[in-house]
Amino acid sequence: MRGATHAKWAACAASVALVATACGGGGSGSDSSAVLSASWGDPQNPLEPANTNEVQGGKVLDMIFRGLKRYDPETGEAQNMLADSIDTSDSQTFTIKVKDGWTFSDGEKVTAKSFVDAWNYGASLKNNQKNAYFFGYIQGYDQVHPEDGSAQTADTLSGLTVVDDMTFTVKLTQKFSTFPDTLGYVAFAPLPQSFFDDHSAWLSKPIGNGPYTIQSYSKGSQMQLTKWDGYPGDDKAQNGGVTLKVYTDNNTAYTDLLAGNLDLVDDIPASQLKNVQNDLGDRYLNTPAGIIQTLAFPFYDKDWDTAGAQKVRTGMSMAINRQQITDTIFQKTRTPASDWTSPVLGKDGGFQDGLCGDACTYNPSEAKKLIEEGGGLPNGQIKISYNADTGSHKQWVDAVCNSINNALGNNKACVGNPIGTFADFRNQIGDQKMTGPFRAGWQMDYPLIQNFLQPLYYTNASSNDGKWSNQQFDKLVDQANAETDTSKAVQTFQQAEEVVRDNMAAIPLWYQNGSAGFSERLSNVKLNPFSVPVYNEIKVG
Amino acid sequence: MGRYVVRRLLQMIPVFIGATLLIFLMVNVMGDPIAGLCGDRQCDPATAAQLKKEFGLDKPVWQQYVTYMGNVFTGDFGTAFNGQPVTELMASAFPVTIRLTIVAILFEIVIGITLGVVTGLHRGRPVDTGVLLATLVVISVPTFVTGLLLQLLLGVQWGWIKPSVSPEAPFNELIVPGLVLASVSLAYVTRLTRTSIAENKRADYVRTAVAKGLPRHRVVTRHLLRNSLIPVVTFIGTDIGALMGGAIVTERIFNIHGVGYQLYQGILRQNTQTVVGFVTVLVLVFLVANLLVDLLYAVLDPRIRYA
Numbered sequence: 019m020r021g022a023t024h025a026k027w028a029a030c031a032a033s034v035a036l037v038a039t040a041c042g043g044g045g046s047g048s049d050s051s052a053v054l055s056a057s058w059g060d061p062q063n064p065l066e067p068a069n070t071n072e073v074q075g076g077k078v079l080d081m082i083f084r085g086l087k088r089y090d091p092e093t094g095e096a097q098n099m100l101a102d103s104i105d106t107s108d109s110q111t112f113t114i115k116v117k118d119g120w121t122f123s124d125g126e127k128v129t130a131k132s133f134v135d136a137w138n139y140g141a142s143l144k145n146n147q148k149n150a151y152f153f154g155y156i157q158g159y160d161q162v163h164p165e166d167g168s169a170q171t172a173d174t175l176s177g178l179t180v181v182d183d184m185t186f187t188v189k190l191t192q193k194f195s196t197f198p199d200t201l202g203y204v205a206f207a208p209l210p211q212s213f214f215d216d217h218s219a220w221l222s223k224p225i226g227n228g229p230y231t232i233q234s235y236s237k238g239s240q241m242q243l244t245k246w247d248g249y250p251g252d253d254k255a256q257n258g259g260v261t262l263k264v265y266t267d268n269n270t271a272y273t274d275l276l277a278g279n280l281d282l283v284d285d286i287p288a289s290q291l292k293n294v295q296n297d298l299g300d301r302y303l304n305t306p307a308g309i310i311q312t313l314a315f316p317f318y319d320k321d322w323d324t325a326g327a328q329k330v331r332t333g334m335s336m337a338i339n340r341q342q343i344t345d346t347i348f349q350k351t352r353t354p355a356s357d358w359t360s361p362v363l364g365k366d367g368g369f370q371d372g373l374c375g376d377a378c379t380y381n382p383s384e385a386k387k388l389i390e391e392g393g394g395l396p397n398g399q400i401k402i403s404y405n406a407d408t409g410s411h412k413q414w415v416d417a418v419c420n421s422i423n424n425a426l427g428n429n430k431a432c433v434g435n436p437i438g439t440f441a442d443f444r445n446q447i448g449d450q451k452m453t454g455p456f457r458a459g460w461q462m463d464y465p466l467i468q469n470f471l472q473p474l475y476y477t478n479a480s481s482n483d484g485k486w487s488n489q490q491f492d493k494l495v496d497q498a499n500a501e502t503d504t505s506k507a508v509q510t511f512q513q514a515e516e517v518v519r520d521n522m523a524a525i526p527l528w529y530q531n532g533s534a535g536f537s538e539r540l541s542n543v544k545l546n547p548f549s550v551p552v553y554n555e556i557k558v559g
Numbered sequence: 560m561g562r563y564v565v566r567r568l569l570q571m572i573p574v575f576i577g578a579t580l581l582i583f584l585m586v587n588v589m590g591d592p593i594a595g596l597c598g599d600r601q602c603d604p605a606t607a608a609q610l611k612k613e614f615g616l617d618k619p620v621w622q623q624y625v626t627y628m629g630n631v632f633t634g635d636f637g638t639a640f641n642g643q644p645v646t647e648l649m650a651s652a653f654p655v656t657i658r659l660t661i662v663a664i665l666f667e668i669v670i671g672i673t674l675g676v677v678t679g680l681h682r683g684r685p686v687d688t689g690v691l692l693a694t695l696v697v698i699s700v701p702t703f704v705t706g707l708l709l710q711l712l713l714g715v716q717w718g719w720i721k722p723s724v725s726p727e728a729p730f731n732e733l734i735v736p737g738l739v740l741a742s743v744s745l746a747y748v749t750r751l752t753r754t755s756i757a758e759n760k761r762a763d764y765v766r767t768a769v770a771k772g773l774p775r776h777r778v779v780t781r782h783l784l785r786n787s788l789i790p791v792v793t794f795i796g797t798d799i800g801a802l803m804g805g806a807i808v809t810e811r812i813f814n815i816h817g818v819g820y821q822l823y824q825g826i827l828r829q830n831t832q833t834v835v836g837f838v839t840v841l842v843l844v845f846l847v848a849n850l851l852v853d854l855l856y857a858v859l860d861p862r863i864r865y866a
Contacts, residue, residue: 060824062596064642071598143605146613148596151603167608221642237643238651239726239816263814265723266823270710270814273722277715280723407827441595441829448594448601461598473600481600 051258052558053244054540056282056551057271058262060238065224067207068140068147073461077550079204081243081260082123082226084251086114086133087202091555094308094362094465094547096199099251100128100208100227102184109195109502112188113181122210123231123246130186132208138162138174139214140205149205151480152463155197157189193500195507200464229255229554239264255554256542275535281558282543284534284551288410291349291533298535304351307549308362308462309530310470311352313402313418314484315523316452321396329392331522332377334400334455337385337425340378343417344528351533354378355526358515359470360462362547368467368508374519374526382425389426396454399430403456405443406436411457418527447483458483458524465547467511471495475514475523484524491517560857563865564850571846576628578842582835583624591616592829596640614638614832627835636839637832639825645836648821653840655728656817659810660802662730662737663744667795671745675752675791676784682757691753694746706739706812723814736813740806744798748791755787762786789859796852800845804838 061075070079086101098104102115120128139145141153143163150163157177162170177189190197200206208227213220223232229251230243244259263280265271268287274280276297286294286302294302315322315331322331340354353361357373376384389395402419404411412434419432435454437443446452460481462469472495473479477487491514498510518524532549539559544552593607593616602610611617615626630637636645678687697705713735714722724732759765760783768782807819818837825833856863 060641062641062828143609146606146609148602148606150606163603163605165603165605167605236651236726237641238648238821263726264816265814266816266820267811267814270723270812273710273715274814277718277722279714279721439589439595439827439829441592442590444594444597444601445590480603483601 049258049559050256050557051245052539053242053259053261054257054281054556054558055261055263056553057265057268057274057280057284058241060264063148064221066147066221067136067209068145068149068152068205070204071148073548073550076204076548077553078224078232078241078243078262079207079226080228080550081230081553082224082228082232083204083207084120084226084228085202085204085207086116087199088253089202089465089547091544091546091552093364094367096202096464099202101198101201104198104201106198109193109197109500110190112190112197114186114188116184116186118184120227120250121248122208122225122227123248124210124212124225126210126212128208128227129183130180131183132210133206134178134180134186135214136207136209137178139209141175142173143167143170147205152200152203152205155190155192155194157191159191192496195499195502196466196468196504199466200469203464229253230260233259253554257553257556257558260553272535275537278537281537281540282534282551282556283536284532284545284549286351286533286535288348291351294533294535301536301538301540303534303536303543303545304531305545306353306361306547307530307532307545308360308465308547309549310355310358310360310460311527311530312355312358312458312460313455313525313527314458315455315486316450317484317486318450319453321453324393326392327396328521329388330395331525333385333388333392334422335374335377335385335522335525336379336381336388337422338418338525338527339380339421340528341380343414343421347413347417348528351531352528353531355528358518358524358526359467360529360547362462363465363467363470366505366508367465368470368511368515370512370515373512373515377519377522378526385422385425386427395431400432401435401454402432403435403437403443403446403452403454405438405440405457407439412436414527415457450485452484455525456483459530462548467508467515468495468499471511471514471518472499475518486521486523488517488521488523560865564854567850567853571843574846575839575842579628579631579835579839580624582838583627583831584620586826586829586831586834587620587623589829592640592831595829614640623831627832631836631839636836639833640828640830645832648833649836649840652816652818652821652837655815656803656806656810656819658728658730659733659737659740659806659815659817660799662733663741663802664795664799666738666741667745667748667798671748672752672784672788672791674749676756676779678749679753679756679760679787680779682753687753690749694749697742697746702739702743703808703812705742706736706809709735709739710812726816728815728817733815736809736815739812740802740809744794744802748794751791751794752787755790756783759783759787785859789856792855792859793852796848796855797845799848800841803844804841 059074062072063069065075067079070076084099087096088099089096100117100120102117104112104114106112116130137153140147141150141162153159156175158175161172162175164170180186210225212225223235229249231246233242233244235241241262245255268285271283272287272290275283317323344352344354356378357370359369361369363369402415404415415434419434422432423429473481475486476495477492494510494514498507501507501510532545534545536543540556542555542557546552593610615623638644674690678690681687710722713719720735765783768778807823810817810819822837
């Protein structure tokens, strides 16, 4: 921080000669060279674009990388970033032109090859990239990433072709009209040659093409990012840099914020939600994020795959008092869900408030009637499974059960079923060992209605944990993907969503908000739809 | 003496193997860790299989253990899931925790023994009652309460310290965390010393020393204290191991990136390599500290001899 203070004085001294600006912080004058500190968690995986699937690593990649598209921090709309144009005539083959003038921070030019190499690396099985399935739509994926884990027969995706320095084509295995809009996801970022030449050196200090460069990185404790002065984009950093500090406990981060030892906390601990308004006032952010929490069902279990079970599921949904739970347990950091997407999509993007209708409205008497009509709860009792190690899920599961029990007038109708660790919870889901409803959370990868439906409910989709399968739904999704007109595609997806509703494939619970608190030094702090702070727009001073 | 040490060192081998095996099995019982790496979704099966192969998780447990132990003897403690070698994690975590432990032990020795001597010599006086009451309070309040309270008071309300410790964790930032970590043990040390001193005060050799006309401070430090320290040294010795491994709560509160932090993260992510590696080193520390304590007995009490 000492360096930062010096820089601040130097900047002031220089500006005094020109204009008498307000120096010394506070008020109007913001200091574009000042560095802010922000809370961070230790990334779970190595910091490679195609290997980062959680928000902590995503934060860094969002600062040091820019892809073909970028999602507008406010509206979530996909806008061209490095892409000059993405053209298609049949929604299956896309010609992508990369903008001239972009370089990585080490001076290397960003070309079509930077993208093609990066995507091939991400898709290839031998590189163990956890986001590999994002390349699954591209032709040749089954050769570089055989589903059954057998030896791969190719190293590169046959669907990717470099046409010239700045142009490449992508051929997909199926029609997918909104494919260009998925390209803002970090897995599609370009990679410099140094990534391939000296991989371990790159990992210890990643180099990208974003508004920040990594100055130092001590794994597990902190990372210093500085503004890259040569950044060619329009979204240049408005501050001198960001120091990310790893906190084991978000309570400590919050205490540090109150003590003035930290500038930005992007995860307010649940226990502090009651005080946060008093402590921070308007320096507390609580904005919608692309996260929805649902209860999923094991459709591989014959108890849940009957005709009557649909009525039971709808009944359960109507027995949950969402408003009360979000108000009391979550202190309004969640909003009762009334569809299966997220408000961040916006109306044009496919979010439809109230699509669930009566089925998601609290109505205990109707709920009881429906459950009885459906043949009652399977075996007379349901157990809601959740992982007990993180995220304080116990509280809301107990509340949901309580709500269902009250509606049915039976104290034992619903109980929570805690599972010790997250890994074990995921294992039991993967091994199809669930016997009743289980917690399912979905954080979007990109702000498209497709991302809220296809991965979760399409037959055998990657995150269809309950193994729900419905021909009509699949047909509508295929149709929507093939639709070239965006608004028509969205409409068709909504029809597919109605199929989910009519079968109550999963019970929508609530939309999750992102929360953050910041110090008096900062202004213009925002959270993007992925609940990540928009670091480059933050002003210090 | 030499033979005794060798025998004790040999005894460590079975303890070491048994302890690591137990921990290895316990972490394994928690299930397949790979499933937790892909967030709220299914890992794609091919990648999951590939990762399992890379971390050796596709082999039977006994084979994993044998491979692991073989690697440990060549100094390779494996790799954490984020791609960092465990030895690298140790190199960053242990110095921090050792510093924290030193601060805590110093507090125990300086404050604990001093208070113990004062109260032991003035048994039944107001100072004795006062200190006894204070230790009772400290023992009965859990560490995380003391920690959070001190953090809030000193860090936020009065602004004397920073609420969290910087990654470099220099000694001056570790004073308050060290005090918190030491607090309960400190109270025990006080009570142990007090009882021991009060008992030995009436011993014959003390009376002899007084009768010889030795000055009071010499009687206390050379005769009374030296003999009374045996139970205290035993306690502090075993406490070194407990403090190093048991600092999870304190390290979390003050955001210290030490052994407790790495262990916590390792357990949460079911990272066998990290957990077993760190615990193995902790077991060694514990064994060595115990040996040192036993050897110290001979220094403190001339009647004890090892052959």
